[in-house]
Amino acid sequence: MRNLFIITFALIFAFAGTAFAQQRTLTGTVTSASDGLPLPGVTVVVQGSPGIGTVTNADGEYSLRAPEGAEALVFSFIGMKTQTVNLGSSNVINVVLETSTEALDEVVVTAFGIERQKKALGYSMQELKAEEFTEARETNVANSLKGKVAGVHINSSSSGGAGGSSYVVIRGNSSLTGDNKPLFIVDGVPIDNRTIDQPNSFDGYDYGDGIGNINPDNIASMSVLKGPSAAALYGARGANGVILITTKTGKRGQGIGVEVNSNFTFENPSVNPTFQNTWGGGYDDDYSAFGTTTIDGEEVLVWPGWLLDQWGGRMDGRPIIYEYAPEWGVQSYSPQPVDNIKNFYRTGSTFSNTVAISGGTEKSALRLSVSDMRNESIVPNSSLKRQSISLRASSQVSKKLFVDAKIDYTRQEGNNRVQNGISLINLPASLEILPRSVDLEWMKDYRKEDGRMQNYKSGVPFNPYWITERFKNNDTRDRVMGLARVKYDFTNWLSIQGRTGTDFYTDRRFAMIPQGTPGAARINGQVQNTMWNVKEENSDVLLTATGDLSADFSGTFSLGANHLNREQEVVGVRGENLDVPEIYHINYAAQVFPRNYLEQKQINSVYFTGQLAYKDFLFLDVTGRNDWSSTLGLDNQSFFYPSVSVGYLFTETFDLNPGFVTFGKLRGSYAQAGNDANPYQTKAGYSYNSIAFNGLRMATITSRIPLLDLKNELTTSYEIGVDLRLFNNRLGIDLTYYDQSTRNQIIPIEVSAATGFSNRMINAGEIRNHGFELMLNSTVLKLGQFQWNMDLNLSNNKSEVVSLAPGIDSHTLLSGDGTIEARVGESYGNIVGFAKMRNEAGQIVVDENGKWQKAESMTVLGNIQPDLLGGFTNTFSYKGLSLSGLLDFRIGGQIYSYSKYDQMAKGTGKFTEARDPEDLIVDGVIEDPDGDIVVGGKTYRKNDIQLLSHQYYAEQGPWGGIAETMVIDADYVAFREVSLGYSFPARLLEKTPFNNAKLSIVGRNLFYLYRDPEFKVMGISPETAFNTEAYAQGVEARGLPTTRSFGFNLFLSF
């Protein structure tokens, strides 16, 4: 801390010292012509004396001591046209800069909302403008980033379609504890992006995350700060990168303006599971699992109530009745139509409308927006509504005082969200493994006379109509995000800002299980009411000094402090055994189980940031931050971490660069970022079971071994990059290489059951991620008004689990046949399990009965992380017309597919259709002393033993515990997005009240150009996940079908 003081004072003195050394003081404000906002970082120099100059501060203000004889000032800023102003008698010179058409002079929003010239940054970041996510939109705006930002991996949660959470990870997963998501900051204030009570691999509802609650129409821009260097100032939670969202504001000095955006899309399943249409229920390829009965003198097959698997005889049209559904009567034993399942879904739709009014006087600005979004899911009875109202006001109260406030209220209401995951009680499972002989039409009468569920069998899976018609859940979320900011300028070089922001929401969730649902705990119905209160408050102060240190050096130094308070409480009741028919209220539950859990954490922080610019080509950024977190061990609550970055514009200094290089920058950075823990990891204890036995309470010890001296995780990163613009900006290349390691991982390592515990908190281990990111922007063709732009982004990330705890070489992220784990020396997210037994020559070795065998021990079968992610955008524009298409792709990595597990275990999959006896011989060898095949000192003969279909298929994977069979390459190329837009020309609008109008036709998730043939034949998408944790991205767990959407977007302003 001592060093911090010294640096602070030294810098402040330096600024003060230089500020008083010259003669005529000129001051003023530089604003942007496009939006009236102040422009920070504008270079102001005295004409003819380039050594005498300064840059504007965060509020666009400058102060310059000019020599007596000075005649004019030159204002220059990247992205703006340079302006020269002659000096008169006034010492106050305000300037409005106009936007330059030069594409390279980009201004971006960085940490603390400071707009900076992109050229001055020493680290990699990427900014997206509003059109990129408002036209072809997703209900969760984060999903729109897919394929658009290099180094960002996005997967939407498959749970429940609209309103679901989004998996967003920048530069690979670096933490084992699960949360690898970046920090989302809206107008300088962090929001809570958790998905509370998120689904697990079995079941659960996804009630959405924080970013999904933001109305895309209010967003002006999004900046993705990729590494710790960009995000170092955000402390503990910035270690995974930061996504900065700047919302729209009113404009000072303009009249009233109105914007209307209207968007309508409809969606349909684009990828549907496929089925075999030949074989019926049973085992042994015959009808022995069935009973028989005689009806009207005819022998009729009886489908027994326990039967699900489809390894029986041919569906040959003979008469059949279903023991468990006698009301269906005698049916012909035949495959049902292919669209039997697909037709279950309906066409979904989303209609969103936003109206925004903005206006401003000389001193104040205001923007009010109201929006409404209504979504009907492809699943019958499932819908989502979201209304929001947002008010932003700011005022330059006096010359020195600026105030700014925002309040944003969102109400979201979900109805009948869909549960997925691998539990057979879920909808997708009930459709995917429906026996081929059962027509969905028969099941529409889902309720029997006695009130129980109608089905072709007992227990699970359920009748899908029972799920969509009888299971009910609804939820409402009231969310308020707000901020208040006050800024006071002491002098023209010193200012202080105070800000407080809040994000709080209340979720009310109700879910019930209808009476008559199979299962002892379900048969009499269940209800559940849950209320979540989540609050995140951030308050900060920031003292900023800006000015020139000498003729060549200018800089900014800020010193700040932040206080974070986060609270989360759940209060709920769950009731079983409802006493009154069809009344689903907790009052009528015979047994009631309460739930209450409160979690709080605080982080106090102090930090500094300094930027130093040498002339116009060398930029140095230094930051440091110290956090005190309540979640760490008593002696380890305080931790410090620094960052430094350099940007060097070599094209500004040398004439060496060949003529075709318009702009060139080298950048490099080093940063550390600490990360604290979740609450309550430092102490053990005992807790009561929710269920008593005969009135006696029961308690058990916690399943986790705590760590009393818990320390923070520490991420250290290096990054170098080059930014080149060539051929007069026709081609832009931005290449970054990064290498980051996270040490002292806070890991609940899974320990042997023999310890008596499930896991143990430790601080150990290191995960390294390194890779490159490449962005290419080019104007391929420019002919008059016609322009063709091509953008490509690519990123590659390699991760390595460098170490875990001493003596521990693997950490399970998700258990299963295909366990997902972190293993020392390997990439994060290995899929581990049993392969088929093979000999040294790679031949499959079957047992003496010709059956599949598991390998001796488990091996690594794949890895969940992609090698390469990318997006490829082509935009064609002619006058007001533009056509844009995005392909995105993934190369590398695997997925454990539960759909394959099901289709293979139950025999419904298309790929199990080949069941002629000669097809059911494993292509392998049998150990045989008299065999003619010699491999590795053993002799084998060619296998020629015919198996039964279930032995050939089900035992090849699911039944045999051979995980290898379910591990499939996750590669894909998707036609992600297309949009055709037309901006009405001004002359057409002249006679209308509108001054701007744009109509777009958009499509998203159109189709796959490529996916693994196995996924293709199964009719499954490789892009679903049951929740937003890293491990979940490696499991395809029977999500809803992915959907394709088409729609219209109309934007009007007047």
Added chain:
Amino acid sequence: MQLFNRFKKITAFTMIILMVGACTGDFEEMNTNPTLLTEDGVQTSVLFTSVLKHSIFASYENTGGRVGEFSQYYASQASGNLFSTSDYTSPFNWYRDYIININEIIRLTADDPQKTDQNAMARIWKVWVYHMMTDAYGDIPYFEAALGVDDVINQPKYDTQEAIYTDMLNELKEAATQLGSLGDQESFGNSDILYQGNVESWEKLANSLRLRLAIRVRFANESLASQHITDVVNAPLIDKNSENASLETLPPSESENSSNVNFVYNRNLTATTPMFVGFAITDVMIPTDDPRMPVFFTPSQDGEESYRGRPIQLAQGQKEPYGQEMVASVGPLLNADIYEIIVMNAAEVFFLRAEAAFANITGEDAEELYLMGIQHSMEQYNVDESEVADFLNEEGVVLEGSDEEQFEKIVTQKYIAMFFQGYQGWAEMRRTGYPKVWIGDEKGVVDHIPRRFTYPNDEFLKNEENVAAAASAIGGDELDTKVWWDKRPGLPFEHPMQDVFPPN
């Protein structure tokens, strides 16, 4: 001067910021989970109820799974190939569920002179849980397992079954002595859902359990067995049905939760397929027209009223005669709304004493004890006395014939008397070779009932070195590797009808 003032202001501001940052006074309280009890706040009785309830229910409910099918008390129509490599996680996960909590009770009561009885009861219960675990796997972690938060060993070493049994027998001996040794004590009271804190009953359970364990190891370590049997045989043992260690499931209407209810009853609420019974249990009861059959079984629904169970490992073409209507399913005893889960009954103790006498370890009368065993079992299931008398005269029951035949009868009657105690049935079948089991033609990785469970996959991830060492020490982590006490030569015995189909 102006500059100096500014400087002072900035200094003050910086100081404030730093003080705000370092203000961490209430952090400790904030980071304490309000829902957890500390060591001082938790009552050992509440931990004890949990362990008793859950472990007893698990021992019963596991009999509705593979343990039940291996013991042949239960059969499922849906089970395909049971002789397969599978991930046998239970009962290994009992360390987490029960052993750790019992160890906590033992630790929390260790130094309290008011809780020596509680301490002894926990030690006895620990043996009851552990012996099923080691019987299932063979060598398992024991001395380094479940040591608690402060002493935890991440990767516990595996101990030999011999060392585990030696220690368990000593534990039972010590605990029985410890019980009541310090006079009046703080009792578990009703939290002891097995015996309501009754010290004498616990002593009898400890002694009876010691007898069971000693008999179990007698083919592997005769002197260890003899030493404990002769020591315990004259001590108080469970010798009345009223003293049986057992726990009733709760009536469905009054239970807090379906998890407190008889799982067979719950299952029947929605299932259409009955729970079938295994072939072997019916195979030994049908020939003697055992009067317990109508209690244990529901006859077939095909009009034959047959008590024939369903054989294991039926292959294609063998299932036809054993279809859903054609085999017996579990009977009124298990289907009832309340089921009395047996931890240990008097009948078993008599059979244990009969075996000890028969093997000349004790001087008691084997035949008399054998008959007492049968009578106590009959009494337990309220069988009419006249039917009992008829039964005792059945050729298959009267204790006569060669030594091996007599041994088979003792063991078989004990097997019947331990109906639906899956862990015991399977262990005794492995130890003695009886009853002999007919196996269908479905080919598995073994061609007889597995001799043990393979270690959980998880151990090879979390405790690889130790489990690998254990696997090699026992002769391979295979289903047909014999556990230490499985030393009787010539096992498993082939069923006399093994080459005949159908066997009946």
